[in-house]
Amino acid sequence: MPVTYDPAIIALSVVIAVQGGYVSLMLARRLASLGQAPGGLGGCAGRRKALLAASALALGVGIWAMHFIGMLAVKLPIAVTYDLLWTLISALVCILVVGLGVFVASFGRLTPKRLAGAGLLMGTGIAMMHYVGMSALRANCIVSYSPLLVAASFGVAVAAAGLALWLAFSPxxxxxxxxxxxxxxLAISGMHYTGMAAATFLPVEDLVAISAPVLSLELLAIVVAVTAFVICGLFLLVLLPDRLDERAAEQERETPLPPSLAATPPGEREEEAPAPPGSPGRIPVNRNGATRLLVPQEIYAVHADAHYTYVFDGVETYFCNLSISEIEARLDPATFLRVHRSHIVNVAHAAALKRVRDQGLLELDCANRHAVPVSRSRLPKLRAALGI
Known part of the structure; x- marks a missing residue:
């Protein structure tokens, strides 16, 4: 039977998919910043679980909303409803499988094997949601599929999801x-519309009796509209802090330098005021509910996350309730260098310095590859400290 699509609703479905993906990847990035092992960082275990659940929920609901917005774009010459149970199952299956993908991508360094596994899980979750959701369709027709296009839809989902994870997480x-x-x-919407191209709707003469609870197109439209509104709201809430940080950074760059610094060579200027002076001392850190005192020589790098920090000793990452400025005040400035607003490194453990556009990436000499971003204005000082 003839099938037509509403271009405006198709465009809306793609926008919702992108917004859901952004919220999920942002939460997953925050999850990845908490450490390298699922049980690590002691007191952060609850926060890690919450971030994992939120990321899986955001992506799963985004996929679900995109699918049914896309189905609202389909115009068939027959009445269509959706089985309530299978509609819910499609969402739950999707959230579970893509949650596993988020877990694989977020815990530990994103190696090629880990990337392939996470991409496969996410792509499979996207495709499963589509075909389980299609099984919820109730109408006087039979839906048949082209095996070749079904395989292509899985391939599109896995490949695009893998590329998305690589862009968002690759070190x-x-x-x-x-x-x-x-x-x-594009992974979500590309898979959906490739899957729809694989579907053929064949009319049947006999009326199909429907006994299970169903969703009418009108009710489905209301549910999807509310879901889309929630996703848009989350997108704006997650996006806002980043935009404010960027604006603050721009204002900082535009602020005139005081006379005492105006004559200072650019390579010697700092992005912000140095930490208050202090003597080197031990740094209290937490892991698995136990507090440990790290001597400065054990510390490879420090990473700030809001008002707290994470300290890396070359093997493990520990939570610390001190701010990055407080830690900087306890470290020897001859050995430890603030290379970014959010990062301090022990230059004695520097292994390689790479140029990434106008910034840098410092690799440390530890068993598991650990790289630290270096801001543009601090590159000259780091180069001088490394003697290059």
């Missing part, structure tokens, strides 16, 4: 969260 380049979100949106 070999500067992460591109928005580009990753766009790829994730």
């Amino acid at each position: 070999t380049h500067r992460p591109h969260l928005m580009a990753g979100a766009v790829c994730m949106g």
Whole structure:
């Protein structure tokens, strides 16, 4: 039977998919910043679980909303409803499988094997949601599929999801969260419309009796509209802090330097005021509910997350309730260098310095590859400290 589509609703479905992908990847990035092992960082275990659940829910609901917005774009010459139970099952299956993908991508370094596994899980979750959701369709027709296009739809989902994760998480380049979100949106919508191209709707003469509870198109439209509104709201809430940070950074760059610094060579200027002076001392850190005192020589790098920090000793990552400025005040400035607003490194453990556009990426000499971003204005000082 003839099938037509509403272009405006198709465009809306793609936008919702991209927004859901952005929220999920942002939460997953925050999850990845909490450490390298699922049970690590002691008191952060509850926060890690909450972030994992929120990321899986955001992506799963985004996929579900995109699918049914896309189905609202389909115009068939027959009445269509959706089985309530299978509609719910499609969402639950999707959230579970993509949650496993988020887990694999977020815990530990994103190696090629881990990337392939996470991409496969996410792509499979996207495709499963589509075909389980299609099984919820109730109408006087039979839906048949082209095996070749079904396989192609799975391939599109897995490949695009893998590319999205690589763009958002790969340690070999500067992460591109928005580009990753766009790829994730294309994975979801590309899979959906490839799957729809695989479907053929064959009319049947006999009326199909429906006994289970169903959703009418009108009710489905209301549910999807509310879901889309929630996703848009989450997108704006997650996006807002980043935009404020960028604006603050721009204002900081535009602020005139005081006379005492105006004559200072650019390479010697700091982005912000140095930490108050202090003597080197032990740093209290927490892991698995136990407090440990790290001597400065054990510390490889420090990473700030809001008002708290994470300390890396070359093997493990520990939670610390001190701010990065407080830690900087306890470390020897001859050994430890603030290379970014959110990062301090022990230059004695520097292994390689790479240029990434106008910034840098410092690799440390530890068993598991650990790289620290270096801001543009601090590159000259780091180069001087390394003697290069």
